[in-house]
Amino acid sequence: MTRAEADQFELSIHARLLSGDPTASAELFENYQAKLVNVLTQVLWQRDESFVIDAATDALFEYIQKPSAYDPEKSRLFNYLLMAAKRDLMNAVSKKVAREKHEIITNIVEDGESDRNNVLEAVDRRVPDETRQVRIMYGRELGLKLMQEMSDPADRAVLALLIENVRETEEYASVLGITHLPAAEQRKQVKLHKDRINKQLERFGKRFRGKAN
Amino acid sequence: MEKQTSERLLARAFERAAELPSFIAGDLLLYASLNGMPATGVSSFLNCTQSGFYRLGLCKKPDPLSPLFRFQVEKIASYAGADAQRLGRLLRETDSTRAMQATNPAQLTSPAAGFLMAARDKETPPNAADRPRKRSAKTKRKKKKQ
Numbered sequence: 326m327t328r329a330e331a332d333q334f335e336l337s338i339h340a341r342l343l344s345g346d347p348t349a350s351a352e353l354f355e356n357y358q359a360k361l362v363n364v365l366t367q368v369l370w371q372r373d374e375s376f377v378i379d380a381a382t383d384a385l386f387e388y389i390q391k392p393s394a395y396d397p398e399k400s401r402l403f404n405y406l407l408m409a410a411k412r413d414l415m416n417a418v419s420k421k422v423a424r425e426k427h428e429i430i431t432n433i434v435e436d437g438e439s440d441r442n443n444v445l446e447a448v449d450r451r452v453p454d455e456t457r458q459v460r461i462m463y464g465r466e467l468g469l470k471l472m473q474e475m476s477d478p479a480d481r482a483v484l485a486l487l488i489e490n491v492r493e494t495e496e497y498a499s500v501l502g503i504t505h506l507p508a509a510e511q512r513k514q515v516k517l518h519k520d521r522i523n524k525q526l527e528r529f530g531k532r533f534r535g536k537a538n
Numbered sequence: 539m540e541k542q543t544s545e546r547l548l549a550r551a552f553e554r555a556a557e558l559p560s561f562i563a564g565d566l567l568l569y570a571s572l573n574g575m576p577a578t579g580v581s582s583f584l585n586c587t588q589s590g591f592y593r594l595g596l597c598k599k600p601d602p603l604s605p606l607f608r609f610q611v612e613k614i615a616s617y618a619g620a621d622a623q624r625l626g627r628l629l630r631e632t633d634s635t636r637a638m639q640a641t642n643p644a645q646l647t648s649p650a651a652g653f654l655m656a657a658r659d660k661e662t663p664p665n666a667a668d669r670p671r672k673r674s675a676k677t678k679r680k681k682k683k684q
Contacts, residue, residue: 345598346598347597347598347599347600347610347613347614348597348598348613348614348617348618349598350561350596350597350598351593351594351595351596351597351617351618352617354548354551354593354596355544355548355593358544358547358548358551359543359544359547362547378547378550379550381547382547382550382551382554383554385551386551386554386555386558390558390560
């Protein structure tokens with residue numbers, strides 16, 4: 326579909342939805358559902374495909390049920406749907422991460438202090454690793470946006486390692502220039518740095534979601 | 539491969555649409571359940587492909603009471619590659635089943651009973667003997683005295 330054809334399709338499908346054409350909704354799904362899923366997967370780096378499919382599907386239903394909420398003068402229909410799908414995806418992922426955190430806390434309380442080693446093992450199995458959390462919650466797009474705002478090259482390098490799924494402390498110690506320190510101190514410094522960046526991501530993610538809403 | 543992915547996505551959308559009353563998907567599933575058949579049985583009944591079945595479910599449901607009903611059913615059937623006559627019948631049946639379920643769920647003892655009742659409502663011309671008789675002014679006065 327060329328740009329001109331897409332524009333024509335969007336104007337026509339919007340008008341048909343407003344007039345109650347019964348096949349317009351199905352035609353919109355046929356033309357835009359897969360496209361939305363593809364774009365969301367590329368820009369948000371979301372590995373859980375079901376989240377992406379649901380977000381794209383929900384955005385389409387939301388529009389179909391209330392087409393008058395879209396103003397063709399303001400944006401292209403596909404961009405409008407993409408924004409709605411991104412917002413849905415972020416909300417769904419945030420809820421999932423919050424739920425998982427809650428489950429983990431509950432497990433720790435239920436299992437008790439005496440069984441601490443087993444608890445830690447259980448936690449390790451269930452908690453997504455830091456990189457996965459970064460990917461799930463903030464995605465490639467947010468990670469890259471935040472990176473552009475970071476002035477400290479060391480912060481940018483740490484964020485790049487997080488996004489690239491690097492787990493070895495030595496790698497982080499190397500970009501932070503602390504390889505001369507004892508191993509325990511390196512671990513401590515790396516953890517502090519990662520925590521700080523995760524906090525920044527969290528704040529940045531909230532700001533982004535605020536804009537999307 | 540691309541076709542498979544697109545069909546899988548449409549299948550997911552169909553599932554969602556089945557939860558929304560304004561789409562045909564719910565009616566297709568209701569018809570399957572009323573007739574004790576799997577969803578694939580409905581696509582065979584309508585002579586359409588699996589993909590056509592999903593696209594059909596994603597169409598907006600036409601109102602059986604609207605004068606445009608027949609025209610819209612034909613349009614939908616042509617788009618999804620389904621048998622228009624059977625689709626019209628299916629939509630009328632599910633619509634009357636829903637109407638009866640809404641008024642008196644206990645009345646609906648079996649899917650077949652629902653279908654027969656809907657057919658009887660449609661085919662039998664209203665018989666004066668079956669209509670509730672209006673009370674005459676005399677009867678009303680009598681009742682008041684009591």
